[in-house]
Amino acid sequence: MRIAVYSGYGNADVVRICDAPEPVPNEDEALISVRAASIEAPDWRLMHGKPAIVRLFFGMRKPKFRPGRNVSGEVVAVGSRVTGFKHGDAVLGMCPGAFAEYVCARESRLVKKPETLTYEEAAALPISALTALQGLRDYGKVRPGQRVLINGSSGGVGTFAVQIAKNLGATVTGVCSTGNVELARSLGADRVIDYTQQDFTQTEDRYDVIYDLVGDRPLAQLGAILTADGRYVAAGAPKNVTLFGLLARLVAMTVRSRLGSRKYVSFIARSNQGDLGFLAGLAGEGKLKPAIDRCYTLDETAAALGYVDQGHARAKVVIVING
Secondary structure, three states, rough: OOEEEEEOOOOOHHHEEEEOOOOOOOOOOEEEEEEEEEEOHHHHHHHHHOOOOHHHHHHHOOOOOOOOOOEEEEEEEEOOOOOOOOOOOOEEEEEEOEOOOEEEEEHHHHEEEOOOOOHHHHOHHHHHHHHHHHHHHHOOOOOOOOOOEOOOOHHHHHHHHHHHHHHHOOOEEEEEEEHHHHHHOOOOOOOOEEOOOOOOOOOOOOOEEEEOOOOOOOOHHHHHHHEEEEEEOOOOOOOOHHHHHHHHHHHHHHHHHOOOOOEEEEEOOOOOOOHHHHHHHHHHHOOOOOOOOEEEHHHHHHHHHHHHHHOOOOOOEEEOOOO
């Protein structure tokens, strides 16, 4: 079979397509013929190996892991302990090295694909939609009638966050660039601020929850537009953030949370089969629409990662495999 691998650290030209043996599922895994996979931020961030300290954990000369984390496809074999899936089932979920013709995924990280979704749409869903759901519901504690601002509303997570916030009953303000204003509106945002024309922190508006997927504004400015007991939730960081800068921001968030009534939190989404099934159900009912920017073939994986790495992408970028 053919797979995408990192040949070293650097730009997208370090990504290669090579041959590898077809994997054999463990007793709690399913073997999947991959139909599509989508790109997440770690796929291109890990590619650069910066800051250099991350190489102590992910490999000194090249990443230990293969790119790709979101997958959709058809089950072709299952391990002895797998009871929820069988040969021929269409599934979506998460697994390492998803940019490949075949992958193994744990049963606990898979759900059945709704018939109404294409494989490309299904592959766009898992990690980004989980990040949006858990950030808003669990950390933002969004309730009906609240005012929610989503900074980065046209990105992979942001396009899901706009829709999920609306499903939770919030009034949603999206922040994005000029070319993405209509996309955010089409997904349900009640108001969209074009950050190239207006500074969203310099208004009289106040928000119960700020969901920040960009991380490029000072906490003092963001806190000033929160309500007295508002919540700031971060799930993103600027592309060129330093380790010191990231740690300093996390410390500042902790201090602000302890000293005031506003809460500041950063998180990483966790794998949760129940949440993934819930999101797949919403998508199957047409209440959550995966937004796709572009699709590439497996042979074009390097070009796809380069496109996302350069900051051109909006919504999700998908790799089509075995299609």
